[in-house]
Amino acid sequence: MLGADRQAGRGRARPADPPHAPRLDRGRGLMSFQHDETGVDESMWRDAFAARREALPELDAAWLAGIAHLVVVAAHPDDETLGAAGLLSRAYRAGVRSSVIVATSGEASHPDSSTHTPEELGRLREEECLAAVAEVDPGAAVTFLRLPDGHLDESMRRAELGEAIVQLLLSSAPDTRSVVVSPWVGDRHPDHAAAAGAAQEAAGRARAEGREVEVLATPIWLWFWAEPGDARVPWTRMRILPLDADAVAAKGAALARHVSQVQPLSGLPGDEVLLHPGMIAHFERDFEAFVGEEPDAPDDDGADDELARYFETLHADADDPWGFETRWYEQRKRAVLLASLPARDYASVLEVGCSTGVLTLDLAARVRHGGSVLGVDLSAHAVERAQARLSAHPEATAERMRVPDEWPDGRFDLVVISEIGYYLDPAELTAVVERVLGSLTDDGAVVLCHWRHPVEGRSETGDSVHAAVRARPEFGTVAQHLEEDFVLDVFERAPVQSVARREGIV
CATH class of the missing domain: 3.40.50.150 (Vaccinia Virus protein VP39)
Incomplete structure (x- = not known):
């Protein structure tokens, strides 16, 4: 979840950020996260979901039963847990084959640490990730690409991630359905946006090879920096996966495995806890929220256009997806x-x-x-x-x-x-x-x-x-x-x- 210099996402000019949101570095277009910032209180999101719950489509047992292969894409170790541990737990119990791709090792989450080098932190976070995934889906195959943390938006890194996703999707039989879950492109974290783009592009390539692929995205930072009434919240494409008591407990156990993120590395400056209780509260819900793909833009000929779908999703989820205004x-x-x-x-x-x-x-x-x-x-x-x-x-x-x-x-x-x-x-x-x-x-x-x-x-x-x-x-x-x-x-x-x-x- 956290990358280089603890910076998350690309900033946007409108609407204005709430006063409790992380500070936005306008020069770099990145949101600078500080460990002692509280973000938006989960009670606001709880009330918002309660008011909208009846109107939000539900990912039910029948939907889950139709999945032959679940591919979860994480930009950093813990993204898979924060965003999709409940889904992995339910998929495992439903007999769904699951794969987890972790793009970076999250080695830059504590850039000022005096007790852990980036290499040591990367190894530690990989071990934590393996333990966390085992809590929710012991049968899941976990792949670490070890791309540089904070640099997924570089074309060669994103291409390598996309190729890994494509190969997993093509490993499924043509007459079966795969579901890809990635971070949400609008999360205001450059690694999350790059992972989302790689997943969308990979799905398009797999579809061209005759595979049936559904793409979902999981917001992570959104709950921290946005209020429910923010126009950037993709309510119209939000889908809900209910979690039973077993899934909630398994997700909690998985999250606790990410010790380097939920506890301080030490008592020294630079080793502070990153996922404080206020942040963790967003992921203790009895459901997980996913963002579905943007519907096809209306064409005069009504054609189903994969390229149009890609660009519509990109621009729907981010005001400035290419960084024209910030880079x-x-x-x-x-x-x-x-x-x-x-x-x-x-x-x-x-x-x-x-x-x-x-x-x-x-x-x-x-x-x-x-x-x-x-x-x-x-x-x-x-x-x-x-x-x-x-x-x-x-x-x-x-x-x-x-x-x-x-x-x-x-x-x-x-x-x-x-x-x-x-x-x-x-x-x-x-x-x-x-x-x-x-x-x-x-x-x-x-x-x-x-x-x-x-x-x-x-x-x-x-x-x-x-x-x-x-x-x-x-x-x-x-x-x-x-x-x-x-x-x-x-x-x-x-x-x-x-x-x-x-x-x-x-």
């Missing part, structure tokens, strides 16, 4: 993109894959008087946030659209395509380029900007996407920026002139 990496990348535009201003701008409209707003500042900028995105939730962000700028708007099947009318003198190319197969990428060529003015520019590291579940990379577009004879390269993490290309119709030549400097 210096993203802020700097936008600055590089804007500085690379060959013209001072533009008449008509199209941004493909606008997400929540952060770059769209910056592009609006480069639109001349009377001009316009349109952002399009596959996610209805993202478009809704982009529209809110752009509401004070009449020259800017956002629409939900799936490219290349859909494309806006009109001509554009600037088209920006950022971080979506590797989600397209080669035929779709070709179709997008054709769409761009058909709507680009004679003097228009096209900007591509993409992550260069591997993307889980995608055969294309940023480099391959840019190489494919760069090879088109219709385009010439005006500018290129290349570094370890991202590549940026600016194209115009061939032949091209540099900015200095068009201004008569050379």
Whole structure:
């Protein structure tokens, strides 16, 4: 549950955090948890669940009996206990095969400890995890990936976790149903969000191989930092698993096994208890709460679209899932993109894959008087946030659209395509380029900007996407920026002139 520097999750700008919530480091977008902070009192959640209990769907015995394989994904040792020990207990008694994947060893939970090195703490927490799982499901297979604590959101780490989940899902027979339980993407912990994304992507890959997979997420930090009335609480997708007395007792015994978290490591500073009684109270309920997948976004053709489902879930559960507003990496990348535009201003701008409209707003500042900028995105939730962000700028708007099947009318003198190319197969990428060529003015520019590291579940990379577009004879390269993490290309119709030549400097 706890990771590097005791920091949990990415912050959001709205609604405001309650006064008793952990402090939010706006510069890093992380919530800094201190051992002596109490968080939201469990009595508030108890009353909220009591008021809503009849309306919340229940995961009943029939649902449990239909599971052939339960896969529980933990970002750190104790996530599996806090979020799903009751489920593991009930699954064991129902004869369900269970597997637990622990991504990191939680070695960074006490960064200031003078009595335990990270290596010692990691070994200790793995032993505690094994003992805890044995309390609720002695037959469960537990796998430790030993990825670095606090770094699951790095693409290579997330890819390794996703691959491990996929292999477990594919080990089940095609005609059976598997359930994957991961931390909740909206928990405001970067490792939790990364684990949730890896689980969702892995489920998509397994479904493509003919497996039936259900994905559930378990909030952990939510109970600590949010009040029940917070708009970020996913009540509409909450599902309840009742726990009988045996499951409650087994979960309590499992939680007690995580000694390094529920007791101080020592009496010295840096060794304080991390899961204090107020936090533990959230996990002593006679039920567990899980968040179901976001329903498919409504398409005109009603198609069941796995990619659309992924992006809808991502944006429904987090205001800023990519860290556009908080990460210096993203802020700097936008600055590089804007500085690379060959013209001072533009008449008509199209941004493909606008997400929540952060770059769209910056592009609006480069639109001349009377001009316009349109952002399009596959996610209805993202478009809704982009529209809110752009509401004070009449020259800017956002629409939900799936490219290349859909494309806006009109001509554009600037088209920006950022971080979506590797989600397209080669035929779709070709179709997008054709769409761009058909709507680009004679003097228009096209900007591509993409992550260069591997993307889980995608055969294309940023480099391959840019190489494919760069090879088109219709385009010439005006500018290129290349570094370890991202590549940026600016194209115009061939032949091209540099900015200095068009201004008569050379």
